[in-house]
Amino acid sequence: MTDVPEEGQQRRTFFKIGMAAIGGLIGLAMAIPLVGFAISPAFRKASKKWVDLGIADLLKGSRYKKINYTFSAKDGWVETNKRRSVYVTDQGDGTFQVYSRVCSHLGCLVRWDEGKDQFFCPCHGAVFDSAGNVVAGPPPRPMDKLPVKVEDGILYVKES
Amino acid sequence: MNSRISAFLADRLPLKNVENHIKKPLPKHINWLFSLGSMAAFLLILQAVTGAFLAFYYSPSPDHAYDAVNYISKEVLFGGFVRGLHHWGASVLVIVVFLHLLRVVAYASYKPPREMTWVTGVLMLLIVLGFGFTGYLLPWDQKAYWATVVGVKIAGTAPVIGDFVAKVLRGGEEVGAVTLTRFYALHTIWLPWLAFGLIAVHLFFVRYYGSAGTPKNTPEDMRSGKPFYPDQLFEDAVAILILFIVLASMAIFVPVPLEELADPTDASYDPRPEWYFLFLFQLLKYFEGPLEVVGTFVIPTVGFVLLLFLPFLDRKEERTSLLKRPVALTVTCLSVVLIMLLTILGAIAPRLEPVPEQPPAAEQTAPSQETPEKAEEEAVFDFGLD
Numbered sequence A: 001m002t003d004v005p006e007e008g009q010q011r012r013t014f015f016k017i018g019m020a021a022i023g024g025l026i027g028l029a030m031a032i033p034l035v036g037f038a039i040s041p042a043f044r045k046a047s048k049k050w051v052d053l054g055i056a057d058l059l060k061g062s063r064y065k066k067i068n069y070t071f072s073a074k075d076g077w078v079e080t081n082k083r084r085s086v087y088v089t090d091q092g093d094g095t096f097q098v099y100s101r102v103c104s105h106l107g108c109l110v111r112w113d114e115g116k117d118q119f120f121c122p123c124h125g126a127v128f129d130s131a132g133n134v135v136a137g138p139p140p141r142p143m144d145k146l147p148v149k150v151e152d153g154i155l156y157v158k159e160s
Numbered sequence B: 001m002n003s004r005i006s007a008f009l010a011d012r013l014p015l016k017n018v019e020n021h022i023k024k025p026l027p028k029h030i031n032w033l034f035s036l037g038s039m040a041a042f043l044l045i046l047q048a049v050t051g052a053f054l055a056f057y058y059s060p061s062p063d064h065a066y067d068a069v070n071y072i073s074k075e076v077l078f079g080g081f082v083r084g085l086h087h088w089g090a091s092v093l094v095i096v097v098f099l100h101l102l103r104v105v106a107y108a109s110y111k112p113p114r115e116m117t118w119v120t121g122v123l124m125l126l127i128v129l130g131f132g133f134t135g136y137l138l139p140w141d142q143k144a145y146w147a148t149v150v151g152v153k154i155a156g157t158a159p160v161i162g163d164f165v166a167k168v169l170r171g172g173e174e175v176g177a178v179t180l181t182r183f184y185a186l187h188t189i190w191l192p193w194l195a196f197g198l199i200a201v202h203l204f205f206v207r208y209y210g211s212a213g214t215p216k217n218t219p220e221d222m223r224s225g226k227p228f229y230p231d232q233l234f235e236d237a238v239a240i241l242i243l244f245i246v247l248a249s250m251a252i253f254v255p256v257p258l259e260e261l262a263d264p265t266d267a268s269y270d271p272r273p274e275w276y277f278l279f280l281f282q283l284l285k286y287f288e289g290p291l292e293v294v295g296t297f298v299i300p301t302v303g304f305v306l307l308l309f310l311p312f313l314d315r316k317e318e319r320t321s322l323l324k325r326p327v328a329l330t331v332t333c334l335s336v337v338l339i340m341l342l343t344i345l346g347a348i349a350p351r352l353e354p355v356p357e358q359p360p361a362a363e364q365t366a367p368s369q370e371t372p373e374k375a376e377e378e379a380v381f382d383f384g385l386d
């Protein structure tokens, strides 16, 4: 192969560069759309909406009352009923505090312990006080409180 | 750095042999028609890649499939492009494979010792069509549903085993959830493995026997053409780039159809298969009543078997250009013209005037009330032996 004439050598080099260029071009023209396609859900922002929890009067005097609610929302291409669980507390001044039961650590469901006046998470042993502050365990922040409003006597939360 | 890596690899792998092998000169007179095989291979890989990405969002269930496909087209970033590449890529692949076959016929490249290359090639053509048939159902729209209903019924007209084959294909008595999951499994798992396995064998034969070149080649010509690498591969790459640009433009500018959701009760729908099955669809219009099986089964099967065993039927070993083989030329031209004619006739055949639907009240509902009871009495498994 060493005694290939100069001109042949140049042709071969041109072919090799040409092939690499074509490969790179097609590769890039495919890689960008395909990566975008695959990671596309990460760019969708979740649309949050107000969900009706019940008649405010019936919840009067509630203390860490567990409420499971259902709302209809889009899950990918399906319209499904999503289920959520919260604790509702009447703050006495006509307003409500609604705690999400989703642990602020890694997402297990916390439980309210009436006797101890605390929330417990079964997963990694987190303890929150009645105001949702971390007392023990790994969670990085207090429990999430959902936005609340009462309108026409109905209690609404903004689902998380 | 680069040279240290190559030295490391060269110490451990027979790179020199590989290099010598791919630098072997090809026969002279290799033209662009010899790139059709590489173009088919490229398209098949492209189908595999785009398909693997589409599978991120697809859901093979009659309740979800249609919405999922719609979601891909409308809501996923580049969804229309990726689906377009896969959809139009399938059609282009069929064309390219067919042209590749014609070039092999034109240069009589299937003659000894390349019979097995030919046979694996024809099997691949069958697989490519299998991809088309199973993939057509997946969007679960009207055309998907009805083309599958009809397509499977056609398989069902085969003598003796037809009914059984139809039930196996459908996974039951009618096209439904079980059909969709099995078509999905065939389309995304079984056929790809088969296809890539066969390609490996096909390409092994191609390399092992070496390119047959054109019939023009004298024995001296056979080893004095340009080397496969980089010269021929570069030409293949250029052909592939042009193909890719055409296909990508189609994917960008031609929207992929999605009809209404499949409706098994819609009698006004006039089912049509994908265009590359139109010739078969048109063929059966010419055979009615007891002769129907000729159009649905006998001609396609005989045609396929003749194609599969062509190298063993055409026994003359000497390779000459198609123009100097009157019988082969006539048969080839007739087949191509006939297939094209039937395709065109199928395409322009007038669609049914939509028949106004009868009001639901007038519809016969009584028999459907009877069936559940009757069905209960029957055994769960019906081997169809009666």
Ligand code: HEM
Pocket (backbone or CB within 6 Å): B033, B034, B035, B036, B037, B038, B039, B040, B041, B042, B044, B097, B100, B101, B104, B109, B110, B114, B117, B118, B120, B121, B122, B123, B124, B125, B128, B199, B202, B203, B206, B210, B211, B212, B213
């Ligand atoms: C997905 C389908 C297919 C792929 C990816 C494929 C790929 C290839 C490639 C890369 C080559 C070498 C380059 C060339 O001659 O074009 C080749 C050669 C060949 N193919 Fe295919 N092929 C396919 C289908 C077919 C079909 C349907 C047939 C015939 C019925 C066929 C018969 C042959 C023969 C006989 C050769 C050897 C030609 C020669 O040595 O000159 N192939 N194929």
Ligand code: FES
Pocket (backbone or CB within 6 Å): A103, A104, A105, A106, A107, A108, A121, A122, A123, A124, A125, A126, A137, A138, A139
């Ligand atoms: S998830 Fe609740 S403590 Fe870890």
